[in-house]
Amino acid sequence: MNMSPIDLREKAHWVWRETLAVHRRAPETRLASSLSSIEIFVALYYGGVLRFDPTQPLAEHRDRCVISKGHGSICMYPILADLGYFPLDELKRVCQTGSFLGGIPDPVIPGYETVNGSLGHGVGVATGMALGLKCKGSDRSVFVVSGDGELHEGANWEAIMFASQHKLDNLHLIIDDNRISMLGYTDDIVSHGSLSARLSAFGWDCLEVDGHDVAAVQAALLKMKKNRAGKPKALIARTLKGHGVPGLENAPLSHIMNPKPELIDSLLEQNP
Amino acid sequence: MSIKPLAMRDVLLDRIWRAMAEDAKIYFVSADFGSPVLDKIRADFPDRFVNVGIAEQNLINISAGLALEGYTVFAYAIAPFITMRCYEQIRVSLALLSEVRPMNVNLIGVGAGYSYVVSGPTHQCYEDLTLMRALPNFRVLSPSDHISAGALFDRCASTKGPKYLRFDAQVLPVIYENGAPDLDVGFHIHSTGKDVCLIATGYMLHTALNVAANLTAAGHSVGIIDLFDISNFAADQLQAVLSSYAGIVTLEEGFRGRGGVDSMFFEFIARRGLSTRMLNIGVEGGYRFELGSREELHEQVGIGPQSVLSSVTTFVQSLSD
CATH class of the missing domain: 3.40.50.970 (Thiamin diphosphate (ThDP)-binding fold, Pyr/PP domains)
Structure with missing residues (x-):
């Protein structure tokens, strides 16, 4: 699937609405961090970046997409349903008894590769997958989506060092750089400074992009994927936590804030 | 040879x-x-x-x-x-x-x-x-x-x-001269006795064999089991073996009473309703910084041959009280 920029924007808007609707029904889900990553996932799945097959989620010929920022990927629920990984009706049962769509996604969900609830594991596992794919001569790619706050976990940097050492140019790290973790701005907690400079110093090729410009994200991802120059690659997507929701957007405590149902209703009405 | x-x-x-x-x-x-x-x-x-x-x-x-x-x-x-x-x-x-x-x-x-x-x-x-x-x-x-x-x-x-x-990081004496134990069973019976059964894992099997020789010389009838699969042994088969003993002793090179093999057997006995009594041998106390040979260190924390022989002898005597 390779949508035009206009269609991608429309799809991103639909996902934004559906994510709000899921959260309206299931307020246990983390909304703010799921709104910052929408355009990243829309570009990956609708922008001709990932090779995937909803009828065979773990088919050998797929590109691997590891979603490390588990909490902040509730927007994947409507995307996976829309693509046919499971019926759209499942979106109405999120967090309910018998549903497989929980407050934090688990690998029982078709389309999820790994365990995501505990942060800081995705980059390492994705790096192992990239090594495995290289070893068996596969040209498939591995994408891993991480938050910037999650990069405080030191195990990420063990994998980041390893990936450049082993020239894993089939590995793509996308950082949803919303600059907020649970208790505030990451710059006030443990600042990454420039992630691009930091990752470049670790031997990665880096691109930066406005993470809410879905066409720009798509273009950057397609360029990255094509580039196999012996280095792992990172895309730093500058995003806003709580994107598009007044009071939530870029609020330091947005991770643990739930907008009132009336606000969600009004946003959905005003933004058809 | x-x-x-x-x-x-x-x-x-x-x-x-x-x-x-x-x-x-x-x-x-x-x-x-x-x-x-x-x-x-x-x-x-x-x-x-x-x-x-x-x-x-x-x-x-x-x-x-x-x-x-x-x-x-x-x-x-x-x-x-x-x-x-x-x-x-x-x-x-x-x-x-x-x-x-x-x-x-x-x-x-x-x-x-x-x-x-x-x-x-x-x-x-x-x-x-x-x-x-x-x-x-x-x-x-x-x-x-x-x-x-x-x-x-x-x-x-x-x-x-x-x-x-x-x-183990050290080279240990050969136990299975005649071939490896049955991996499907998860444990191996080295000897069968009547009074007490020593259940050991890893290095502590060697200690158990040493102690059993002394116990036997002292007139006790001792069984020895090597438990090499901690998580997946033939439980019914092991229960049948242990049921014939008045007492069992677990030996592990791990902290005593902190959820290791001993805890597993206390639970095993309780869940299966066995009437056998149990003594758990493991590392006593906390972390230590003393230097010495492995045997000396083992004696300091209660898992050396002399310590174990003493503990088991007392335990065996208590079984007939």
Whole structure:
């Protein structure tokens, strides 16, 4: 699937609405961090970046997409349903008894590769997958989506060092750089400074992009994927936590804030 | 002709090296930990050997990723580091993920108990049995000599799921001169008695054999069992064996009363309603910094032959009170 920029924007808007609707029904889900990553996932799945097959989620010929920022990927629920990984009706049962769509996604969900609830594991596992794919001569790619706050976990940097050492140019790290973790701005907690400079110093090729410009994200991802120059690659997507929701957007405590149902209703009405 | 004792790790690594020539799906990952036999793997299979450096968290996650791509992975490091430095990676990326996605990752931890004698408590390992047996989906294997250690290769290669192999760092005397024990049973009966049964794992089997000889000389009838599969032994069969004893004694090179093999058998007795009494032998107290031979250190913490003989003798006498 390779949508035009206009269609991608429309799809991103639909996902934004559906994510709000899921959260309206299931307020246990983390909304703010799921709104910052929408355009990243829309570009990956609708922008001709990932090779995937909803009828065979773990088919050998797929590109691997590891979603490390588990909490902040509730927007994947409507995307996976829309693509046919499971019926759209499942979106109405999120967090309910018998549903497989929980407050934090688990690998029982078709389309999820790994365990995501505990942060800081995705980059390492994705790096192992990239090594495995290289070893068996596969040209498939591995994408891993991480938050910037999650990069405080030191195990990420063990994998980041390893990936450049082993020239894993089939590995793509996308950082949803919303600059907020649970208790505030990451710059006030443990600042990454420039992630691009930091990752470049670790031997990665880096691109930066406005993470809410879905066409720009798509273009950057397609360029990255094509580039196999012996280095792992990172895309730093500058995003806003709580994107598009007044009071939530870029609020330091947005991770643990739930907008009132009336606000969600009004946003959905005003933004058809 | 007697068999020359070898290091457990070298025997298993040799089996892995031989198998890698036949099976392109075996991958070996080390956390900067070596052995002379490992040099053969590094030299002959550079495309399926990787050293992640001193980075056990990454060791586990890289291993998980490789296993998801279909490789049978052997991950190798010092026992306390491959279990405790990276416990959350083990829990999330192996124990938990293998619930959903089949994977074959075998953690080889070298340095069980006090086997790194003079290296002190950072390199000694007395908590791993407790921690690793707490994880669903994990198989915990604790051999007592190089024959039984090497035999684990077939089980590791052919059985999916994450496993922890607890290996001694020292060369231990050969126990299984006549061939490896039955891996399906998970334990091996070395002798049958009437009064008391010693259930030991790893190095402590050697202590049990030593102590049993003294007990027998003193007129007691002693059974000895090597429990080498901590997580998956033939429980009904073991119950039938233990039912004939008035008392059983567990021996482990791990902390006493902190959830290890002893806790497992207290629970085993309670759940199965056995009337047998039990004494648990394990490392008493906390961390210690004294230097000495392994035997001296063992005596200091209550698991040396003299200490065990004394404890078991008192226990056996109490059984007839």
